[in-house]
Amino acid sequence: GESVGLHLPTLSVQEGDNSIINCAYSNSASDYFIWYKQESGKGPQFIIDIRSNMDKRQGQRVTVLLNKTVKHLSLQIAATQPGDSAVYFCAEIRGFKTIFGAGTRLFVKA
Amino acid sequence: DTAVSQTPKYLVTQMGNDKSIKCEQNLGHDTMYWYKQDSKKFLKIMFSYNNKELIINETVPNRFSPKSPDKAHLNLHINSLELGDSAVYFCASSQDSVGQPQHFGDGTRLSIL
Numbered sequence: 001g002e003s004v005g006l007h008l009p010t011l012s013v014q015e016g017d018n019s020i021i022n023c024a025y026s027n028s029a030s031d032y033f034i035w036y037k038q039e040s041g042k043g044p045q046f047i048i049d050i051r052s053n054m055d056k057r058q059g060q061r062v063t064v065l066l067n068k069t070v071k072h073l074s075l076q077i078a079a080t081q082p083g084d085s086a087v088y089f090c091a092e093i094r095g096f097k098t099i100f101g102a103g104t105r106l107f108v109k110a
Numbered sequence: 111d112t113a114v115s116q117t118p119k120y121l122v123t124q125m126g127n128d129k130s131i132k133c134e135q136n137l138g139h140d141t142m143y144w145y146k147q148d149s150k151k152f153l154k155i156m157f158s159y160n161n162k163e164l165i166i167n168e169t170v171p172n173r174f175s176p177k178s179p180d181k182a183h184l185n186l187h188i189n190s191l192e193l194g195d196s197a198v199y200f201c202a203s204s205q206d207s208v209g210q211p212q213h214f215g216d217g218t219r220l221s222i223l
Contacts (some may be wrong), residue, residue, distance in 0.1 A: 045214070100154075
């Protein structure tokens with residue numbers, strides 16, 4: 001079946017360290033991917049996106065990597081801060097539909 | 111300025127009742143969505159409207175009926191509420207229907223007693 005999934009349901013990192021959140025997708029026809037951050041009591045918030053004609057995109061403290069060969073997406077957060085604690089979702093866009101992965105909860109230890 | 115706003119934020123009601131959730135966006139977007147998020151944080155698309163026209167209608171019981179009076183509003187009416195309807199419902203919008211990030215509201219937590 002088609003799915004967008006995450007390798008780790010929870011990730012705990014020390015403040016100041018780098019975080020890497022991984023995501024696998026199964027549909028090679030998907031051409032657009034987004035990472036969202038969801039804080040407690042809030043809706044998902046756009047972080048960064050990448051289209052299938054790219055393999056890397058950088059934002060402020062965040063980098064998304066796309067490996068189409070193995071259908072893998074990752075989000076790297078540099079110098080993780082307490083405010084980065086949240087649930088992170090990858091999303092795969094196919095035409096009209098956005099398919100969300102199961103989410104990874106990131107804990108940042110002070 | 112709230113971009114996507116939903117009301118109410120919390121909704122507690124009894125099984126069998128009918129309830130509505132309202133959503134409005136002031137971003138000038140053409141497309142709006144309803145998602146259901148379960149207790150394990152899994153987000154699933156329910157409906158999507160583009161310029162007031164239904165474009166996505168996932169396998170959702172027909173007790174759920176979306177209504178879009180104009181492209182800035184997408185309301186969700188639920189008839190004969192069941193225990194399994196307990197969840198957080200999110201409204202979202204995007205500039206158009208293909209290949210754009212979505213802006214989400216803060217959710218409506220629906221609890222069925």
